[in-house]
Amino acid sequence: MFDLFAWLCLCAAVPLAVLTLISNGPQATWQALSHMSLTGFVCVLCLGGISTSIAYWLWGRLLRDHPAAQVVPFALLVPFVGSAASSIVFGERFGPLRLAGMVTVIGGIAVMLLSKRPKALPKVA
Known part of the structure; x- marks a missing residue:
């Protein structure tokens, strides 16, 4: 299940990056990324990486056991x-x-x- 989650994250990142570049433009996107605060980066890392990974791991365990x-x-x-x-x-x-x-x-x-x-x-x- 965790392997599927990793591929889903990779497959979703590319279209979302393209959509962001199209809707906001490359300059605004780069501006937002380069001026991100440390708090913003930690929030993205915790919400996007850690908590989502734990949630998918728990979901996979539940589906395996029940x-x-x-x-x-x-x-x-x-x-x-x-x-x-x-x-x-x-x-x-x-x-x-x-x-x-x-x-x-x-x-x-x-x-x-x-x-x-x-x-x-x-x-x-």
Whole structure:
């Protein structure tokens, strides 16, 4: 799984670099890269390299050890983790409609994971 992640990073970097050069222009792109602060570089390294690598490694381990039907619903929780982090770090507050949507999605995931699945019938030869 980690090999796939490495190739995905490499394959995505080239088109994204070309798209950046086309949309911003080479001078603005070089200006942004050459004047990046140390804090910005460390953030890119940590978010892009370390945390993404750990997340894909964990995802691969989960898919190896458990059926995909049990693991994949947790991918729906990614926006909620980001929202929770934003709320903790930046003090962002959510309105009742957004909170109701979050509760609805989390409730749907709970129903999906906690419901009894019908057992498969044995195959007759």
